Amino acid sequence: MNPKNTAFLFDLNGTIIDDMAYHAKAWYHILAEDLGADLTFEEVKQEMYGKNAEVLVRIFGEDHFDTDEIEKLSTKKESYYQHAYKPHLELINGLQEFLAQAAAANVKMAIASAAITDNIDFVIDNLNIRHYFQALVSADDVSTSKPNPETFLKAAEKLNADPADCIVFEDAPKGVEAAQNAGMRCVVITTAHPKEDFAQYDNVIGYIADYTEPYIKNFFEQQ
Template sequence: MIAAVIFDMDGLMFDTEALNMKGWMEAGRRHGYEMTEEVVYGHIGANLATTRRLMTEHFGPGFDFDAVRADRVAWAFAQIERNGMPEKPGLRELLAWLRGKALRTAIATSSERRFVDFYLAHADLGHSFDAIVTGDRVARSKPAPDIFLQAASELCATPADCVVLEDSYNGIKAAHAAGMRPVMIPDLLPPIPEVEPLLYGRVDSLSGVIPILEALDRA
C-alpha cells in the first residue's frame, strides 16, 4: 500500500545541486577561498546550520559564511532568472501520474522556504504539493528522520505507507530511519555500499519511479 510520496528538492526535482556547486565555487573565489567539490559534497542534504558548521570547521573561525553564502544565492538566482528553472527529467510526468492516482505529495527539503517558493514559482509548480516542510522547521536535519516524519504527519499518512524520493546519502538515511521506503535517483553522488541496503529502489530518473509506485499501488 502507498498513501503518499515525499520529494526532496535540490538535485531531485530540480538540477540545482550542480548549480549550487558552481555558485559556491564562484562565491568562494571572490572571497579568497578555494571551495572544492569535496567541501561542497560534504553538506549535500544538510540544513543551513549544519552547512554553516561544516564550512566554518573547514575554513576556520574567520570564514564569513553569511557573506559567501549571500553571493552564492545571488549568483544562483540570477542564473535561474536568466535561463529558467532546470527541472529534472520525468518530474512533470511523475506529478501528473500522482495526481491521477489522488496520492498525497509533499516536499521535505533542508533548504529554506524562500528557496522552495522561488523554485516552484519559476517552474510554475506552486500548487502541486499538499505539504512543504523545510529544514528550519525541524530540530534535527537529515540524516535524522524529523523532516520526513513531519511531512508524513502533515499528510496524515503512516510512515510505512510513504515513499521518499531522494538523491543524497543523508536523505536516504533519514527516510530509512523514519520507517519509510527510500527510492534513490542519483544526482551528483553515486550510490555507495553504505546506503545500498537502505534502499527500497533505485532508478535513473523520476519517470522510472512510476513502475515502483504502480507495484505498490497493486499490493
Template sequence: MLTCALLYNYDCKEGVSVVRACLFDLDGVIVDTAKYHYLAWKRLANELGFEFTEEDNERLKGVSRMKSLEILLEIGGVSFDEETKEAMAARKNAWYVEYISKMDSSEVLPGVIDFLTSLREEGIKISLGSVSKNAMIILKNTGVDKYFDAVIDGTKITHAKPDPEVFLKGAEELGVNPKDCVVFEDAQAGIEAAINAGMRSVGVGSPEILRKADFVISSFKEMSVDRLKF
C-alpha cells in the same frame, strides 16, 4: 533531493498496494539547484583562498546551511568565530538566491512533471520535504508549486538530515504512518534520514553513493505509479 512518502492500502483481491501520498525532496530531485549551491559555496571558498571541488560538494548535499559551512571551512583548514560564520552563510545564501531567481520551468528535471501529473490523476496527495529555506521561491519560479498539497521546508524544521525530522513532519501533515512511507533522495544523508525515520527509500542518482537505498533510479523517466508498489 526527492522524498516520496507513500501510504499503502492492501487490495486483497488484486494483491497489490495502493499509493495515497507522496513527499518529494527538492534539490537534485525535482530541480537541479545543487549546481547553484555548488557555485555559491565555491565562490565563498575562493574568496577565502582555497579550492572547493564538485567531489567536496557531495558532502554538503542534504545538509543544513550552517553544517555545510562547517564542512567547507574544515576542507579549507580555516576557522572563524560564530558571528563571522553567520555573515559568511548569509553571503553565500544571497548569491544562491541571486542564481535561483533566474530559474524557470525548463530547469525541472526530466520525467518529474509527468510523474507528478500521474500522481495527481490517481488522486495521490503530494508534499515537499526539503531542508531548503528557499523552497517556495524555487517551486513558484519553476511552476511546480501547483502540484503540491503541502510543503515542509527549512523554515519548519530545526534538525538537518540525517535527522528524520523533515520526513516525519511531512508524514504527519499528510496523515501517513512512517512505516508506510518511501523516501526518494539524491543524497546519502537523506537516505540515512529515511532509514532513521523507519521509512523505505529510493535513491535518485548514483548507486555507488546511494547504496543504502532500497533501489536506485537514474531519473524520473524510469518512474511510474505502478513501480511505486514495492
C-alpha cells in the same frame, strides 16, 4: 500500494530539479573566492550538505561568524544560485507526468528538503507545480538537518501520514539515511550519486536515472 494511505515525500535539489552543479558553483563563490577558504571545487561539493549555517560552521568553526553574518552570507549564496540557475530551471525529465499520475490517484505529496523556503518557492512557483503538494518542509522548519529524520517526520505529520506509508524520493546518501531513520522506504534518483553510494541502506526500493524509466512509469502497478 494503497493510494489513500500512501504519501510521497520529495527532496528538492537533485530530485525535482537537477541543479546541484549551480549550488556548488554558488558555494564555491562564497567559500573559496569571497571568504578565502582553502578548498577546491570538488572539496566544496563534498561539504555543501545541510543548512547554510551548518556548512559555514563546519568549514570555519562555531564562532567565526555571528548570526547576522551567517544570514547575509546565506542570502548572498542563494542570490548567486538563483541568478545562475533560473535560465535553466526545469523539472527532471518525466516528473511532470509522474506528479500528475500521483495526484490523479489521490496520493498525498510533500516537499521535504534542506533547502530554504525561498528556494523551494523559487522552484515550485516558477515551474507552476505548487498545487501538487499539500505540505512543504524546509530548512527553516527543522532544528537538525538530514540524516536526522526530522524533515521527513514533519512532512509525514503535516500530511497526516504514517511513516511506514511514506515513500521518499532522494538523490543523496544522507537523505536516504534520514528516510531510513524515519522508517520510510526510498526511491533513489541517481542525478548526483551512483548506486554504489547507497549500498549500506536497506530502505531503498528502486533506482532511477529520471522519471521516464519503466520502474517509475509503472510504479503504481509494482507496489
